[in-house]
Amino acid sequence: MKISNDSKEWANMYTIIYMKADYEPWWKFEGWEAFIQTEDTFETKELFERALQQKLAQFRSSYDNEVAKEGQYWAFWSEDESFYCEACDDDAQVYHGIIACKIEEK
Helix, strand or coil: CCCCCHHHHHHEEEEEEECCCCCCHHHHCHHHHHHHEEEEECCCCCCCCHHHHHHHHHHHHCCCCEECCCEEEEECCCCCCEEECCCCEEECCCCCECCCEEECCC
């Protein structure tokens, strides 16, 4: 997502990104955008906060493990959800990542 900080149309924007990858969302490795499953944008902080809490509750009820970082990133996973990685010659864990993006006018 590319947003110009000079643009007033982006002054208040709140986005929840759901990504599914073999790494946690805070790593944001090159090309991480290709792993985005959904991207929901909200015009108000209240709608954003409500949707974020609903999404986190949904993921918490679906996956056994959770780690959060910086109050902006959440990774969820279950031990039984993995795939064989040929490059690693081993199994790789699948992570379901939530990224909460807030751009607020200063």
